[in-house]
Amino acid sequence: MPSTVATKCDVRLRSLEFQLPGEPIPLADIDMTDDMREKLSGIGQKFTFRSDENSTEMSIVAARKALQSAGMEARDIGLIISAPTLSTSYGFEIPAIAIRVALGLENAECLNVAQGCVGFLAAMRLADQYLATNEGRGDVLVVTACKASTLMENLTHGAFFWADAAAAAVLTRTPGAGLRVAAYGEKNSEQDWGAMRLRHGDARPHASCDPADDLKVVVDFADDRAQMDYVVGEQSRCGGLIDTLLDAEGLDQDDLDALLLPSIGANRVPHLLGRHKAFSEKVRSDFRYAHMGGVDVMFFLDQYLKDNPPQHDARYIVMTPAFTAQWGGLLLRYDGDVEAGCL
Numbered sequence: 001m002p003s004t005v006a007t008k009c010d011v012r013l014r015s016l017e018f019q020l021p022g023e024p025i026p027l028a029d030i031d032m033t034d035d036m037r038e039k040l041s042g043i044g045q046k047f048t049f050r051s052d053e054n055s056t057e058m059s060i061v062a063a064r065k066a067l068q069s070a071g072m073e074a075r076d077i078g079l080i081i082s083a084p085t086l087s088t089s090y091g092f093e094i095p096a097i098a099i100r101v102a103l104g105l106e107n108a109e110c111l112n113v114a115q116g117c118v119g120f121l122a123a124m125r126l127a128d129q130y131l132a133t134n135e136g137r138g139d140v141l142v143v144t145a146c147k148a149s150t151l152m153e154n155l156t157h158g159a160f161f162w163a164d165a166a167a168a169a170v171l172t173r174t175p176g177a178g179l180r181v182a183a184y185g186e187k188n189s190e191q192d193w194g195a196m197r198l199r200h201g202d203a204r205p206h207a208s209c210d211p212a213d214d215l216k217v218v219v220d221f222a223d224d225r226a227q228m229d230y231v232v233g234e235q236s237r238c239g240g241l242i243d244t245l246l247d248a249e250g251l252d253q254d255d256l257d258a259l260l261l262p263s264i265g266a267n268r269v270p271h272l273l274g275r276h277k278a279f280s281e282k283v284r285s286d287f288r289y290a291h292m293g294g295v296d297v298m299f300f301l302d303q304y305l306k307d308n309p310p311q312h313d314a315r316y317i318v319m320t321p322a323f324t325a326q327w328g329g330l331l332l333r334y335d336g337d338v339e340a341g342c343l
Helices: 034-043 055-069 097-103 117-134 223-249 266-273 277-282 293-307
Strands: 007-019 077-082 107-110 139-146 165-172 177-186 194-198 217-219 258-260 315-320 326-335
Touching: 007 055, 007 117, 007 293, 034 266, 055 077, 055 097, 055 107, 055 139, 055 165, 077 097, 077 117, 097 107, 097 139, 117 139, 117 165, 117 293, 117 315, 117 326, 139 293, 165 177, 165 223, 165 293, 177 223, 223 315, 223 326, 258 277, 258 293, 266 277
Parallel strands: 077 107, 077 139, 258 315
Antiparallel strands: 007 165, 007 177, 139 165, 177 326, 194 217, 315 326
16 A cells, blocks of 8 residues: 555644433344344444434534633634534534534634544644644634434444444644644545445435435445455555554654554454554553444543543554545644643
8 A cells, every 4th residue: 555644733632522412322222133233242332322412413512512621712713623424414514603603603714524434533633734824813623423323223334333422622732731633644445435325425316315225324345355355455554544643753662552443343453453463452442332433532532541641742543444435543642741631
């Protein structure tokens, strides 16, 4: 696979907050096929979340939490970037605009990133670029949400289980201790990038659509060989991304404190890290959670940091796939003394 260079960043997280709706729902209580029930033990997932709110409403809740946690006023935000994991609530709307109105962020411009699970991480790269060229304009609010329960039958597309959730972060370039984004990188598929899909896209005329079928997420490879090629390529993309992010600061395995992967199956870790077997001992993801789209890896990092207060210069990699199209990730660094409850 051709080598790509990570984009270096220097932006600090003022806050990072989440919206996991309601109480956890045991996956054992959900209707599923015998095949999926047999897969559960290997996947490692134990519970999921289901929201009565749509993805934009969940985004607003998470955004409000992040703004309050950062101690920010509405006028302090110069840009809102929304990055929905799957579809949006009504297909065409821009969640950032709904967030702007709901929170009274009248100073903020709006941007929407449609990049699947990677979108939340890619948006932090865009936040860094915005802040570098717009000094004094305000900080950036980045928000993602995943509403899987209305797009999948019993919260699964057949490989693992999904959950409804949202996350939001406020990013700044002002000095201070905390967690900083040091680099963003991605590795892209060269074929079958559209295998995970909604069948009702503009590739088909509306008259041929049957909503009961066409509004459901599916994974549709041309044949078994194409699916096998994707599986093999996923290991290469995952491994290549780790190398790219480490190279951004000339690091090696010993310099990394933790690696956070998404909850797409504990049984997939040996394959994904086939080129980096020693990194398996660095994985700190909680695979009991159903996959929360773009929320997973930053949620797992936040939980890890609460249980393992970071030391100065500690480094972390968070990485996730976007459908069958790519893997994207961040290299993060902790700067400064530990402060309770602080990123």
